[in-house]
Structures are given as structure tokens and as C-alpha cells.
Amino acid sequence: MPTLLLNLRNVPEDEADEVRSLLEGHDIDYYETKPSLWGVSGGGLWLPDDRQAAVAKAHLASYQAQRGERMRRERAEAIAQGRAPSAWSAFREDPLRALATVLGILLMLGLATLPFLFFTRG
Known part of the structure; x- marks a missing residue:
């Protein structure tokens, strides 16, 4: 086998x-x-x-x-x-991709916290 x-x-x-x-x-x-x-x-x-x-x-x-x-x-x-390689070297190599990654992370964090911000004030 x-x-x-x-x-x-x-x-x-x-x-x-x-x-x-x-x-x-x-x-x-x-x-x-x-x-x-x-x-x-x-x-x-x-x-x-x-x-x-x-x-x-x-x-x-x-x-x-x-x-x-x-x-x-x-x-x-x-x-x-x-x-x-470091985060800084990645940013220097491809700043547009690094910026898009940071913005994506911030967007996901924002979407994940929206329900707690708007719907817990009851």
C-alpha cells in the first residue's frame, strides 16, 4: 500500500x-x-x-x-x-500592497466591531 x-x-x-x-x-x-x-x-x-x-x-x-x-x-x-525581511522592508518594496493590506485589516476590524458599537446601547 x-x-x-x-x-x-x-x-x-x-x-x-x-x-x-x-x-x-x-x-x-x-x-x-x-x-x-x-x-x-x-x-x-x-x-x-x-x-x-x-x-x-x-x-x-x-x-x-x-x-x-x-x-x-x-x-x-x-x-x-x-x-x-521585515515589515518595513516589505513596505519599501511594495508600498501600495502594504497600504492596501493595512486598510483591509482596518476595514475588517471596523466591520467586526460595528455590531457592538451600534447594537449594545439598548
């Missing part, structure tokens, strides 16, 4: 490539399903053989722990060097 090893929804392409290389490097058979046209499925990496699932999951857990540590270290370096 096939086993889903990795759901590819919101997985960066470089991480998916590294996982594919990891599986191929350990001679683990897998196949890939692509995301659906309507976005219902994000695609995935599947193992056709249950007997390889435990080994593949162990290798994947080790890889993800190493990747997580590497990403945290890179993030800390980016923050220390002032290269990390």
Missing part, C-alpha cells in the same frame, strides 16, 4: 529537490504526484512499498532536523547583517 512520505503543499522547491536526492541517494523507490489544477491537492512524494517507509521516514526526520538548524542559523545571520 502506498505511503505518503511528504506532502508538497507549501514546500520550497529547493527542499523538495533535496528530499528527492536524499531518497535517490539511499536507493529508496518513490513516485511523485503533482498539485491538482484547482489547488485541492498540493502534490506529494509517495513510497510504493511499505517496507521502505520506516527507513525513509528516519532519513527524512534526520534531514529535516539538519535543515531546520541550517535555516535557523541562516535566519540569525541575516538578522545580524540586517538582510532579514
Whole structure:
């Protein structure tokens, strides 16, 4: 019975490539399903053989722990060097989008509080 090893929804392409290389490097058979046209499925990496699932999951857990540590270290370096993305950098890159986002948030807050402002004075 096939086993889903990795759901590819919101997985960066470089991480998916590294996982594919990891599986191929350990001679683990897998196949890939692509995301659906309507976005219902994000695609995935599947193992056709249950007997390889435990080994593949162990290798994947080790890889993800190493990747997580590497990403945290890179993030800390980016923050220390002032290269990390921030709200201010997002505003500078696309001020119209940032302003529209703030206005949208304010609109939603206003709509959410209107019933309490007008209908609780009974």
C-alpha cells in the first residue's frame, strides 16, 4: 500500500529537490504526484512499498532536523547583517500592497466591531 512520505503543499522547491536526492541517494523507490489544477491537492512524494517507509521516514526526520538548524542559523545571520525581511522592508518594496493590506485589516476590524458599537446601547 502506498505511503505518503511528504506532502508538497507549501514546500520550497529547493527542499523538495533535496528530499528527492536524499531518497535517490539511499536507493529508496518513490513516485511523485503533482498539485491538482484547482489547488485541492498540493502534490506529494509517495513510497510504493511499505517496507521502505520506516527507513525513509528516519532519513527524512534526520534531514529535516539538519535543515531546520541550517535555516535557523541562516535566519540569525541575516538578522545580524540586517538582510532579514521585515515589515518595513516589505513596505519599501511594495508600498501600495502594504497600504492596501493595512486598510483591509482596518476595514475588517471596523466591520467586526460595528455590531457592538451600534447594537449594545439598548
